[in-house]
Amino acid sequence: RAKSAGGNRFEYADDEADARAITRHGLTTALPAALERGEFFIEYQPLVRLGDGSVHGAEALVRWCHPQHGVLGPDRFIPLAENTGLIVPLGRWVLQESVRQARFWQDEAPGGGKATRPLRINVNLSPTQLHHPGLVAETVDVLERSGLEPGALCLEVTESALIGADDDLLKPLRQLAEMGVDIALDDFGTGYSNLANLRRLPVSVLKLDRSFTQGMQQHPVDPVDIKIVEGIVQLAHSLELAVTVEGVETSAQAEQLRQLGCDTAQGWYYARPGAPDRIHSLVLADAI
Ligand code: C2E
Ligand code: MG
Ligand code: MG
Ligand code: MG
Secondary structure, eight states: OOOOBOOSOOOBOOHHHHHHHSOHHHHHHHHHHHHHHTOEEEEEEEEEETTTOOEEEEEEEEEEEETTTEEEOHHHHHHHHHHHTTHHHHHHHHHHHHHHHHHHHHHHSTTTTOOSSOOEEEEEEOHHHHHOTTHHHHHHHHHHHHTOOGGGEEEEEEHHHHTTOOHHHHHHHHHHHHHTOEEEEEEETSSOOOGGGGGGSOOOEEEEOHHHHHHTTSSSOOHHHHHHHHHHHHHHHHTTOEEEEOOOOSHHHHHHHHHTTOOEEOSTTTBOSBOHHHHHHHHHHSOO
């Protein structure tokens, strides 16, 4: 059923060669002007229901179209934006833009936005954004201005950002969750969080890290890896959390993870991150 969609591919700057030319310092100092000049753009990667292959939503992934160095992936500049605090206005822009986009998809969907299963949008939040006092008010504002229902937004926070989180840090997430916004624990399984700790967190989705998906690629799959994923899915479901898997690259992985009870999946097998109109056509097609 699924084909890895080509779509609009960008030439990514080669890490090795550019490491010399692009210094951290150079990129860091260029960040604020880049935001003002509109050099950032967002690619969207579909999230697919493993049961029937229908599109559940999309994750917004930011890129920087650098005038000299070409397109830079988030791993190159998000840490720098984190260090300087520029992540707050940059993250606000990503939220605004992707929520607006999601609302647009919904309006264009069959049934004039009254689609029975509204398309959802996932947006990554970095630790600094979590600590920023304006987070809740700004999110409410963005949702109200776009008209997107809070239940269509999912904020992804990494497991490591929440390890040892105290109540002050969890409070804004709780408020957002009470409004109906989904909170996903991203890259789950890479940190050292106590599973019992999950009960304390206002999360409704576990995003299993790509390392688990890679385990499903072995021939034969290690039975211990299967048991681990099985256990996590059972625990998640018993806590009423949905399970998403990232990094699905083959049909064998997708089938294995579907059998293990995972709910949704994301990865190159379905589609690489791409321009917003491609998500739109995937939604119209109803299944990948
Ligand atoms: P993430 O949230 O875990 O996003 C998933 C990453 O896996 C993305 O990398 C995506 O392109 C990649 N990916 C998706 N499917 C596959 C696959 O089948 N195989 C492989 N090998 N990789 C796959 P990307 O776009 O480079 O983003 C890296 C990280 O940057 C993200 O990890 C996220 O933590 C962060 N990031 C991206 N956009 C934003 C943003 O707007 N704000 C913040 N704070 N962080 C962001
Ligand atoms: Mg993510
Ligand atoms: Mg992730
Ligand atoms: Mg990841």
